[in-house]
Amino acid sequence: MQKRRETVYSLGLDLGGTNVKGAVIDTEGRIISQVEEATPPGKEVKEIVVCLADMIERLASEHPEIIGVGLGSPGILDAERKIIRASPNFPSWSNVPLIELIARYIKLPLILENDANCFALAEHRWGAGRGCRHLLALTIGTGIGGGIIIDGELYRGSTGAGGELGHISIDMNGPKCSCGSYGCIERYIGSRWFVEAARQKLSDSSINSPKDVNILSSAGNHAAADFIAKQGELLGIACVSLINIFDPQAIIIGGGIAELGDPFFRGIRHSVNERSYLKLASEVKILPADLGTKAGALGAAALGFEAGRIK
Amino acid sequence: MQKRRETVYSLGLDLGGTNVKGAVIDTEGRIISQVEEATPPGKEVKEIVVCLADMIERLASEHPEIIGVGLGSPGILDAERKIIRASPNFPSWSNVPLIELIARYIKLPLILENDANCFALAEHRWGAGRGCRHLLALTIGTGIGGGIIIDGELYRGSTGAGGELGHISIDMNGPKCSCGSYGCIERYIGSRWFVEAARQKLSDSSINSPKDVNILSSAGNHAAADFIAKQGELLGIACVSLINIFDPQAIIIGGGIAELGDPFFRGIRHSVNERSYLKLASEVKILPADLGTKAGALGAAALGFEAGRIK
Numbered sequence: 001m002q003k004r005r006e007t008v009y010s011l012g013l014d015l016g017g018t019n020v021k022g023a024v025i026d027t028e029g030r031i032i033s034q035v036e037e038a039t040p041p042g043k044e045v046k047e048i049v050v051c052l053a054d055m056i057e058r059l060a061s062e063h064p065e066i067i068g069v070g071l072g073s074p075g076i077l078d079a080e081r082k083i084i085r086a087s088p089n090f091p092s093w094s095n096v097p098l099i100e101l102i103a104r105y106i107k108l109p110l111i112l113e114n115d116a117n118c119f120a121l122a123e124h125r126w127g128a129g130r131g132c133r134h135l136l137a138l139t140i141g142t143g144i145g146g147g148i149i150i151d152g153e154l155y156r157g158s159t160g161a162g163g164e165l166g167h168i169s170i171d172m173n174g175p176k177c178s179c180g181s182y183g184c185i186e187r188y189i190g191s192r193w194f195v196e197a198a199r200q201k202l203s204d205s206s207i208n209s210p211k212d213v214n215i216l217s218s219a220g221n222h223a224a225a226d227f228i229a230k231q232g233e234l235l236g237i238a239c240v241s242l243i244n245i246f247d248p249q250a251i252i253i254g255g256g257i258a259e260l261g262d263p264f265f266r267g268i269r270h271s272v273n274e275r276s277y278l279k280l281a282s283e284v285k286i287l288p289a290d291l292g293t294k295a296g297a298l299g300a301a302a303l304g305f306e307a308g309r310i311k
Numbered sequence: 312m313q314k315r316r317e318t319v320y321s322l323g324l325d326l327g328g329t330n331v332k333g334a335v336i337d338t339e340g341r342i343i344s345q346v347e348e349a350t351p352p353g354k355e356v357k358e359i360v361v362c363l364a365d366m367i368e369r370l371a372s373e374h375p376e377i378i379g380v381g382l383g384s385p386g387i388l389d390a391e392r393k394i395i396r397a398s399p400n401f402p403s404w405s406n407v408p409l410i411e412l413i414a415r416y417i418k419l420p421l422i423l424e425n426d427a428n429c430f431a432l433a434e435h436r437w438g439a440g441r442g443c444r445h446l447l448a449l450t451i452g453t454g455i456g457g458g459i460i461i462d463g464e465l466y467r468g469s470t471g472a473g474g475e476l477g478h479i480s481i482d483m484n485g486p487k488c489s490c491g492s493y494g495c496i497e498r499y500i501g502s503r504w505f506v507e508a509a510r511q512k513l514s515d516s517s518i519n520s521p522k523d524v525n526i527l528s529s530a531g532n533h534a535a536a537d538f539i540a541k542q543g544e545l546l547g548i549a550c551v552s553l554i555n556i557f558d559p560q561a562i563i564i565g566g567g568i569a570e571l572g573d574p575f576f577r578g579i580r581h582s583v584n585e586r587s588y589l590k591l592a593s594e595v596k597i598l599p600a601d602l603g604t605k606a607g608a609l610g611a612a613a614l615g616f617e618a619g620r621i622k
Contacts, residue, residue: 134469148556150461157558158445159594167555167588172481172548181551181586237483240492244478245459245556247468275492277478283470 009065010308011108012301013052014115014294015039015073017089017142022055023297024063027305029126033063034294043090045101053105060108068109068308070300072118073098074145079160081112088143088178111307117154117163118299119289120147123252125302127290132249136242138165138235139289140255144186148246166190170237185238189231191257201227210257217263225263232260232267239272243281254289261288320376321619322419323612324363325426325605326350326384328400328453333366334608335374338616340437344374345605354401356412364416371419379420379619381611383429384409385456390471392423399454399489422618428465428474429610430600431458434563436613438601443560447553449476449546450600451566455497459557477501481548496549500542502568512538521568528574536574543571543578550583554592565600572599 009032014021017039024033035055040047052071060066075087082099084090099112113121120129120137129135129149137147146165148155156162166186167179174183187193191210198213199205202223207213216224239251257264265286272281291298320343325332328350335344346366351358363382371377386398393410395401410423424432431440431448440446440460448458457476459466467473477497478490485494498504502521509524510516513534518524527535550562568575576597583592602609 134473146556150466155461158560159558161588162445162556162558164555164558164588168479168552169481169548169586170483172545179555179588181555181588234483237480241479241552242556244475244490244492245457245473245553246466247470247473247475249469275480277472277475277490277492 007065008067008305008308009063010068010070010301010304011056011059011063011066012070012118012297012299012304013055013072014118014296014300015048015052015071016115016296017043017074020051020055021294021297022059023294023301024059024066025298025301029298029302031294031298033059034297035059043092045093045096048090049098049101049105053102056102056106056108060106066108066304068111068304068306069106070118070303070307071098071102071110071112072115072296072300073112074115077112077114077160079158081156081160084112109307111303113154113300113303114145114147114160114163115296116145117147117156118297118303119145119254119295120149120163120252120299121154121302122291122295122299123254123289124149124152126298127295128252128287129250132285134246134248135250135252136165136246136248137252137254137289139295140189140191140253140257142192143190145255165238165242168238168241170234185235188234189257194231194257197231198224198227210260214260228260228263229267229270232264233271236268236271237275239268239286240275240281243272243284244277248284250285250287252287252289254295258288318376319378319616319619320374321379321381321612321615322367322370322374322377323381323429323608323610323615324366324383325429325607325611326359326363326382327426327607328354328385331362331366332605332608333370334605334612335370335377336609336612340609340613342605342609344370345608346370354403356404356407359401360409360412360416364413367413367417367419371417377419377615379422379615379617380417381429381614381618382409382413382421382423383426383607383611384423385426388423388425388471390469392467392471395423420618422614424465424611424614425456425458425471425474426607427456428458428467429608429614430456430565430606431460431474431563431610432465432613433602433606433610434565434600435460435463437609438606439563439598440561445557445559446561446563447476447557447559448563448565448600450606451500451502451564451568453503454501455566476549476553479549479552481545481552496546499545500568505542505568508542509535509538521571525571539571539574540578540581543575544582547579547582548586550579550597551586551592554583554595555588559595561596561598563598563600565606569599
């Protein structure tokens with residue numbers, strides 16, 4: 001008689017500056033249930049903790065199959081991944097012991113991870129990077145988050161701060177970046193800087209988002225299409241360095257700016273083909289992310305299974 | 312009665328453009344015997360194979376304890392590390408099946424590895440990077456070789472071409488590099504370019520090597536000392552990107568240029584401290600390599616033990 005396999009689920013939460021997303025998944029990565037709520041506007045630690053704990057409690061009572069909870073958050077974590085040392089989306093936070101604070105309300109095993117790492121993990125397991133042993137993933141919004149998968153596992157660095165792929169400098173004399181360096185790729189492609197450059201280049205002060213440039217480009221505005229391609233070329237220059245360093249199988253690009261589609265990706269590929277070492281880089285796949293805005297919660301949920309099994 | 316442990320040795324060879332070095336080591340990394348010979352000047356595949364096979368045969372007959380041979384070579388290897396796809400030191404070589412060619416003469420298990428990877432492995436095991444879980448190593452000569460140690464193991468990339476740390480661009484509009492990209496750190500710090508820049512900056516056409524600049528600097532020439540520090544700062548800019556990507560415990564710098572000593576390392580540290588993200592990078596150790604010119608052969612020998620145990 002075959003033993004019946006017990007159904008287990010994991011809950012992943014994706015804490016963003018605007019929304020908190022939750023996803024309950026099974027071991028195959030299938031979504032059983034999804035929720036989304038506005039992030040408490042004050043962004044104080046206490047109200048965020050209550051918001052997250054409430055969401056966990058509600059979903060856990062609806063789905064008693066949940067064995068663990070993964071929590072993706074922007075920012076730099078400590079090496080044990082229990083504390084948020086600093087986060088661009090929550091500027092007042094400093095060394096917040098998020099896991100400990102939530103554990104006061106919640107009995108389920110909890111695991112914390114950088115949100116871009118969650119994105120990378122989800123795209124590796126169930127998205128555009130399925131089957132790749134070594135891959136890099138960038139998610140481009142206001143900032144650029146990065147994740148590194150090596151031998152199928154997240155690479156976190158010595159203190160948990162690895163994978164800051166947005167802070168590769170492509171021009172040592174370039175504009176100053178919020179990180180302290182100069183000419184970081186985030187300083188060109190992060191949506192705020194993208195918009196500022198587009199307004200200037202296209203002499204159009206009505207541009208408020210990368211999407212606006214995309215609308216112009218799709219309507220046949222050649223200057224807008226060229227601008228998008230040039231932004232892709234800048235990202236491609238960072239990709240060339242990453243390829244020379246990692247020799248990865250794939251680079252996955254996600255986030256709002258990745259929706260710029262073909263002209264953007266052609267720009268990336270142009271730089272990579274033009275500048276790659278011994279032409280090896282032409283073998284590297286450069287792919288748009290596949291899982292959309294739910295990647296963060298999915299990756300967090302993948303880690304929730306780990307938390308559940310550790311306990 | 313305690314079983315007597317059998318003494319085993321490994322042989323490591325370091326194939327360079329000028330010399331071939333060999334080292335017989337025990338399992339603790341102690342050197343039992345060393346040899347060095349000029350690389351056959353024609354640099355043809357056949358004469359190199361004969362030279363290497365002769366050296367192996369000779370050392371193996373003197374030391375029957377040798378259980379495997381590691382061979383470090385400059386260039387890009389294939390994923391199985393049996394073929395040298397291309398090598399800057401041997402420009403006529405293309406897809407040379409070096410392991411197969413040597414195995415016609417030699418019965419010992421053989422393993423091939425990129426020479427900079429051997430350098431990184433040796434510094435990790437027995438040199439400046441002892442005890443570091445994640446580290447990066449750069450060896451700076453005519454070109455810059457790089458090696459990545461992750462979780463105590465060499466990271467080789469998907470096709471064996473990973474770790475080309477000299478080909479990180481620090482200026483997308485910089486001078487063209489031999490790799491096809493622009494503004495690679497090798498294009499500034501590699502000894503040929505170092506000398507060219509020093510001649511210009513110091514208006515001294517008698518400078519023929521980085522050592523010459525060091526002699527000037529040590530003799531109290533402030534312009535020479537400043538030049539060395541500025542070259543260190545350029546390397547430091549690449550180190551900042553590497554720190555943001557890897558969050559390593561240490562970056563080890565070796566090769567001839569690392570002998571520039573304090574002013575050079577102060578320059579590196581200056582950039583790292585000025586430009587590092589959230590000041591985390593100040594925790595990263597930036598160290599001169601410890602094993603000198605024998606690091607390549609030692610790292611190759613470390614892999615020779617692996618080859619011996621695989622068989």
